[in-house]
Amino acid sequence: MDKLIIEGQVKLKGEVTVSGAKNSVLPIMAATLLTEDACIIKGVPDLRDTNTMIRILRALGKGVEFDKGVLVISSLKKTNYIADYKLVSTMRASFCVLGPLLGKLGKAKVSLPGGCIIGVRPVDLHLKGIKALGADVDIESGYISAKAKKLKGAHIYLGGVYGSSVLATDNVMMAAVLASGKTVIEAAACEPEVVDLADFLNKMGAKIKGQGTPTIEIEGVRCLHGATHTIIPDRIEAGTMILAALITKGDILIRNVILRHLGALIDKLEEAGVSIIKGENSLHVRYKKPLNAVNITTLPYPGFPTDMQAQMMSLMSVTPGITIITEKIYPDRFMHVSELNRMGAHIQREGPHAIVEGVARLSGSCVMASDLRASASLALAGLAAFGKTSISRIYHLERGYEKIEEKLESLGARVRREKE
Numbered sequence: 001m002d003k004l005i006i007e008g009q010v011k012l013k014g015e016v017t018v019s020g021a022k023n024s025v026l027p028i029m030a031a032t033l034l035t036e037d038a039c040i041i042k043g044v045p046d047l048r049d050t051n052t053m054i055r056i057l058r059a060l061g062k063g064v065e066f067d068k069g070v071l072v073i074s075s076l077k078k079t080n081y082i083a084d085y086k087l088v089s090t091m092r093a094s095f096c097v098l099g100p101l102l103g104k105l106g107k108a109k110v111s112l113p114g115g116c117i118i119g120v121r122p123v124d125l126h127l128k129g130i131k132a133l134g135a136d137v138d139i140e141s142g143y144i145s146a147k148a149k150k151l152k153g154a155h156i157y158l159g160g161v162y163g164s165s166v167l168a169t170d171n172v173m174m175a176a177v178l179a180s181g182k183t184v185i186e187a188a189a190c191e192p193e194v195v196d197l198a199d200f201l202n203k204m205g206a207k208i209k210g211q212g213t214p215t216i217e218i219e220g221v222r223c224l225h226g227a228t229h230t231i232i233p234d235r236i237e238a239g240t241m242i243l244a245a246l247i248t249k250g251d252i253l254i255r256n257v258i259l260r261h262l263g264a265l266i267d268k269l270e271e272a273g274v275s276i277i278k279g280e281n282s283l284h285v286r287y288k289k290p291l292n293a294v295n296i297t298t299l300p301y302p303g304f305p306t307d308m309q310a311q312m313m314s315l316m317s318v319t320p321g322i323t324i325i326t327e328k329i330y331p332d333r334f335m336h337v338s339e340l341n342r343m344g345a346h347i348q349r350e351g352p353h354a355i356v357e358g359v360a361r362l363s364g365s366c367v368m369a370s371d372l373r374a375s376a377s378l379a380l381a382g383l384a385a386f387g388k389t390s391i392s393r394i395y396h397l398e399r400g401y402e403k404i405e406e407k408l409e410s411l412g413a414r415v416r417r418e419k420e
């Protein structure tokens with residue numbers, strides 16, 4: 001395993017281009033299971049997670065070529081309907097092959113993804129949705145087995161105790177596109193990545209409307225054909241780069257962003273006294289003065305994204321004042337707190353809240369990444385800290401940030417990789 005060594009206190013300056021969205025490309029790759037035709041997906045980030053999904057699709061009988069950000073996915077031989085444990089357990093997002101396999105083949109056997117460090121990660125809403133469409137579902141030896149002669153459209157309420165579910169909305173949508181009749185999903189997730197998936201499915205011949213609102217309507221069609229699609233930019237990478245500019249007191253032009261996807265973050269940063277210059281599809285962030293401490297509560301889109309909570313905690317840990325961070329999506333998503341405190345932060349966990357008292361400086365330390373966004377928050381803290389920070393287990397970071405070292409180096413950061 002590798003580790004990342006960062007010499008802090010360098011003001012990041014320059015330009016960076018955001019890659020395609022990890023959380024959009026994964027379900028869109030799964031959606032290609034709904035057709036025998038070839039699909040071409042552009043703007044694909046070269047990530048650990050995209051390469052895991054490539055392996056899963058190949059195991060399910062797809063031919064997959066990936067070169068310079070372009071995926072060509074075709075059908076090689078008889079499609080297999082079993083997504084096995086060793087692949088699904090490495091990336092829970094692979095559970096989103098359930099809906100397309102069931103929709104296309106009438107059967108699917110997918111390993112239960114299990115929990116992860118940020119939470120229990122149940123799948124009850126996924127199962128509720130496919131059962132409503134008429135699937136028989138069994139859980140046996142850690143696998144979900146689902147089958148249905150012909151799925152039938154239904155009216156499904158998909159809200160859970162923590163609000164809407166992104167991948168459950170994706171799974172149900174992909175199961176419903178070939179069902180007979182109309183499906184209505186109430187309390188659907190509104191994330192831009194769900195919209196991108198629906199747009200791709202419509203290019204394949206699906207009849208979906210209402211994506212991006214809590215009510216999505218799907219008119220079942222007989223079959224879907226291949227399509228070409230370009231993935232939307234990764235709003236979480238963009239947000240992480242904005243915070244990198246601020247935490248290092250730098251000045252960065254961030255290209256390839258869709259401004260409306262960053263509404264909650266930009267609003268919160270403007271409340272903190274940051275002025276962000278907005279371009280057509282770019283953002284210019286220049287640190288001018290100390291920020292004000294602001295409180296954060298994570299919510300489903302368009303609320304403040306849980307995937308930016310850890311990174312914002314790093315920024316607030318060096319912002320004068322008291323910040324209360326409330327995590328409403330994954331109440332245990334605070335693995336980064338202990339590591340940030342080891343770097344000199346003053347953060348206290350109280351259930352689903354973290355109370356952050358800004359300190360004047362963080363000190364470089366040896367820390368350990370625990371999950372994707374926690375590792376991003378440690379990298380941000382390392383960029384701001386005095387001295388050297390060594391972040392171990394950076395495979396977590398590589399799951400969701402394409403060429404992160406090169407991007408940071410191009411902005412002037414002193415960062416290098418070392419073998420553990």
Ligand code: EPZ
Nearest residue numbers: 023093121122123124125126160162165166167307329372
């Ligand atoms: C997606 O995960 C993202 N992953 C996550 O990003 C993101 O944090 C999450 O949405 C919330 O925005 C991908 O898109 C690949 P959920 P997902 O179902 O769909 C509960 C990252 O860092 N829930 O929207 O798995 C769940 O426990 C990753 O890029 C149920 O109760 O998340 C959580 O509390 C991490 N029952 C809440 O809903 C279910 O059946 C939202 O989870 C499903 C979910």
